[in-house]
Amino acid sequence: MSQTSTPSAPDPARPPLYVDFDGHRTMLKWHRGRRRADDPAFTASRIMEGMRLGASIEVDLVIHADRGFAILHDRVVDHATTGTGAISALPAAYLRGLSLRDNHGRALDEPVLLLEDLTELFSTVDVAPSSILQLDFKEDDAALDPRAVDIFARSVEPLASHYILSCGDAAAVRTLTSAAPGIRIGYDPCHHGAADAVIRSGDFDGFVAGALAASPDAEMIYLENRLILAADRRGYDLVDAFHRHDRLVDGYTVTRVGPRSVPDIRRLLELRVDQITTDDPEGLAALDLDAAADAGGSRLVRWVRRTGRRGPSDV
Numbered sequence: 001m002s003q004t005s006t007p008s009a010p011d012p013a014r015p016p017l018y019v020d021f022d023g024h025r026t027m028l029k030w031h032r033g034r035r036r037a038d039d040p041a042f043t044a045s046r047i048m049e050g051m052r053l054g055a056s057i058e059v060d061l062v063i064h065a066d067r068g069f070a071i072l073h074d075r076v077v078d079h080a081t082t083g084t085g086a087i088s089a090l091p092a093a094y095l096r097g098l099s100l101r102d103n104h105g106r107a108l109d110e111p112v113l114l115l116e117d118l119t120e121l122f123s124t125v126d127v128a129p130s131s132i133l134q135l136d137f138k139e140d141d142a143a144l145d146p147r148a149v150d151i152f153a154r155s156v157e158p159l160a161s162h163y164i165l166s167c168g169d170a171a172a173v174r175t176l177t178s179a180a181p182g183i184r185i186g187y188d189p190c191h192h193g194a195a196d197a198v199i200r201s202g203d204f205d206g207f208v209a210g211a212l213a214a215s216p217d218a219e220m221i222y223l224e225n226r227l228i229l230a231a232d233r234r235g236y237d238l239v240d241a242f243h244r245h246d247r248l249v250d251g252y253t254v255t256r257v258g259p260r261s262v263p264d265i266r267r268l269l270e271l272r273v274d275q276i277t278t279d280d281p282e283g284l285a286a287l288d289l290d291a292a293a294d295a296g297g298s299r300l301v302r303w304v305r306r307t308g309r310r311g312p313s314d315v
Contacts (some may be wrong), residue, residue: 015053016285019276021269028281029056029134031253032073037280040102041080042071043110044121047133051162054128056275061115061137066092067147069115069155073138082107092116116155127162134164134186141171153179166222168192170214177217186250187215188222195227204236212245220275225251229264232271239271252277257284265289 016035018027030050032041039046042059050057061069064087070077077083077090083098098112113121115135135156153176156163160182167173168191177185189211198207211221221242228251231238239249251273254261257280266289268276278284 014285015055016281017053017055019269019285021289022272024269024272026269026273027056027275028284029058029250029252029275029277030281031058031255031277031279033057033059034279034281036282037256038103039279040100040108040110041073042113043100043108044113045110047113048121048125051122051127051131051133052125054130055281056132056134058134058136058277059113061135062087063139063143063148064088064092064095064114065090067145068092068151069137069148070095071113071115075138077112081112083112116151118155119158122159127159131162132164132184133162134166136188137165137167137169137172137176139172140167140169141175144172144175149175149179152176156180156183164220166220173215173218184220185215185218186220186222187211187218189214190222190224190227195224199227199230202234202236204231204234204238204241208238208241208245211242212247218247220248220250222250222252222277225254225264225268225276228271228273229267232267237271239273243272248274250275250277254278254280254284256280257287262287262289 016028018025030046033043033046033050034041035046035050047057047059059071060073062072062075064070070087072080072087074080075088076086077095077098081098081100083090083094092114095112095114100108100110100112102108157180160180161184164184164186165173165177166186166188168188170187173185173187177183189207194207198204223238228238242249251268254265254276257278265276265284265287276284
């Protein structure tokens with residue numbers, strides 16, 4: 001392996017914000033606010049920590065009964081919180097009284113967060129200039145009404161430059177960002193079967209053109225890693241295609257970091273993705289990418305024994 005392709009040695013004292021590889025810095029996005037693989041999702045403590053450290057963080061948004069936004073992934077609260085019911089039918093006061101659950105279902109001393117509460121929450125920490133909080137809207141434009149749009153705009157206004165909105169519906173992106181001056185704009189063109197369709201057809205040029213036309217103001221394009229790698233295997237560099245149009249690329253999601261995921265992670269870095277979404281930023285930042293060259297060999301065995309990381313990867 002050439003000297004220029006060697007990643008910088010991980011610093012255990014450095015927070016897991018990025019990986020430097022072959023002269024290119026790839027940010028590590030804390031998926032659902034997770035810094036470590038065993039972290040529960042969407043906790044105020046981790047989100048505040050990330051904003052203080054300068055991390056790229058992602059949270060999900062679902063509209064509640066009072067037309068504001070709950071920071072949760074599912075449309076119901078039963079699994080992730082101490083409450084029950086559909087979020088669309090639950091008022092803000094009820095949601096604020098709930099606690100999150102950990103990955104084993106145990107109640108935490110962490111409240112359910114609402115988007116409209118973040119300004120007050122972040123007033124208690126020194127937000128780093130480089131911090132970015134991705135707001136991934138899990139619904140579509142049809143779910144929005146003037147009240148929801150107004151609450152969104154008022155909620156993000158104090159720290160708009162630290163937020164980037166993403167959604168799989170370009171119309172929803174336009175509706176919400178048009179009401180929130182200064183917010184950054186992202187777009188995910190992989191929804192509604194689009195990733196599978198382009199993998200089947202091989203029309204990657206058409207996919208890129210369609211994404212650019214659907215959300216012309218997006219600075220970040222969110223792509224499934226399986227799509228990036230499928231295109232690469234067929235000789236098409238999706239990352240470069242968007243780079244040539246001055247768009248950044250986020251590859252999602254590395255759910256588990258382990259020996260089996262090393263080759264794909266390394267290839268994403270070689271393709272110069274600008275950001276990798278992962279549930280284990282710490283594990284990815286500490287990853288020994290040289291292990292890919294010795295897959296099945298003694299170095300990889302030592303790596304597994306040293307870290308204790310096993311199980312399948314999902315890149």
